[in-house]
Amino acid sequence: MQEERLPLGVAARLSRYLQILTQTKKSGKRTISSQILSEYSNVNPTQIRRDLSAFGKFGKRGVGYNVDYLIGRIKEILHTSGQHNLALMGSGNLGAAIASSRIFADHGFNIAALFDTDPAKVGQRVGNLLVRPLSEVGETVREKKIIVGVLAVPPAAAQAAADLLIDAGVKIIFNYSEALVDAPPGVAVHSMSPAGELLYALYFYLT
Amino acid sequence: MQEERLPLGVAARLSRYLQILTQTKKSGKRTISSQILSEYSNVNPTQIRRDLSAFGKFGKRGVGYNVDYLIGRIKEILHTSGQHNLALMGSGNLGAAIASSRIFADHGFNIAALFDTDPAKVGQRVGNLLVRPLSEVGETVREKKIIVGVLAVPPAAAQAAADLLIDAGVKIIFNYSEALVDAPPGVAVHSMSPAGELLYALYFYLT
DNA sequence: TAGATTGTTAATCGATTAACAATC
DNA sequence: TAGATTGTTAATCGATTAACAATC
Secondary structure (H helix, E strand, O other): OOOOOHHHHHHHHHHHHHHHHHHHHOOOOEEOHHHHHHHHHHOOOOHHHHHHHOOOOOEEEEEEEHHHHHHHHHHHHHHOOOOEEEEEOOOHHHHHHHOOOOOOHHHHHEEEEEOOOOOOOOOEEOOOEEEEHHHHHHHHHHHHOEEEEEEEEOOOHHHHHHHHHHHHOOOOOEEEEOOOOOOOOOOOOEEHHHHHHHHHHHHHHHH | OOEEEOOOHHHHHHHHHHHHHHHHHHHOOEEEHHHHHHHOOOOOOOHHHHHOOOOOOOEOOOOOOEEHHHHHHHHHHHHHOOHHHHEEEEEHHHHHHHOOOOHHHHHEEEEEEEEEEEOHHHEEEEEEEEEEEEEHHHHHHHHHHEEEEOOOHHHHHHHHHHHHHHOOHHHHEEEEOOOOOOOOOOOOEOOHHHHHHHHHHHHHHHH
């Protein structure tokens, strides 16, 4: 890990390519061109070829990129070949939707624990996950070496849930609620903002 | 609407600021500095001041920006002051979570219709929305002038749901499923990819 | 007045794009 | 061979940052 850190933009785009390639692989396609990758990622095809060729000659002229091979190389570049445990806060509709989706599992993220504040839900099962009480957050996070916490709680509960995770040692908070979440230095908060992205898409439709 | 279109990056950042300002307003704060806005948006404070000052002197030195005033100005710049109807496909856990959240409502997006393929769900209520059959998509989209469709369906059903919306005249597809969705020119597909964003966050944690 | 924060400059760096030879 | 697509160059444009005077 002595190499230079990638520029923010490059790391963001490579992550995006990886996600698209994972889906492409599922569809059974063996190769993909920068043109097709461009259509799904909204990144210019020349930019894609430049991003990739900075790390080696991964493609075949006239053919495109081998999907499996490219997945492997990008995982190497991003150092994300391993499995990682995450904690999911909230077993309501959103929590259940996340727990039952393969969206994280496909990328090596294992939902290692599910927490809820509601005593009526604690002890029940959502998919194959047991709903645990908040009192167990600290112990579970440490035992399972969880570094990522996902907030699928109502906005009013978001900060408290984040604080529990941070106290337990979580380093990355993934915030699905619309609430703003504060965190100390050293903890990264990443907030989904679908409404913001929709405003952006709408702007280009309206103009 | 004779003005130049904003560069992609500027439009994306302004959308993000707007989303954060809307939450800030809810918390009761009247003003916000570029420093605080930077912490929530992960955009450099100088960049924020540059983005805003390109359109006028919106701030007060020594004080910051008036939240209400700034919300108004950014909405003007993005042409997104109005209300817009959207169609939600899928009344499962994810659809129910979206329907019950204020995340779209806070930004002027009204969920005008909810559709599901499951006959057992059609006719039931989710929140205050009636679940409609897919056969009514075309008529409803045209009647309610819906230009945005949100996919909250299982991956295997995503393309079919998108095609129905596109045939009915929807121009923006918001894809919450992990499936890749194809659309003809003139229709923008915007896919959430939480796993991709998580890989990105993890890269900077690991390096 | 003192402290805080904007608005703006100037300099650097990375992103974007078109174009095309190389080559599968 | 013919068609397709990569890898790469060169030129332009936008993003980023530090610094600081202006001013609330």
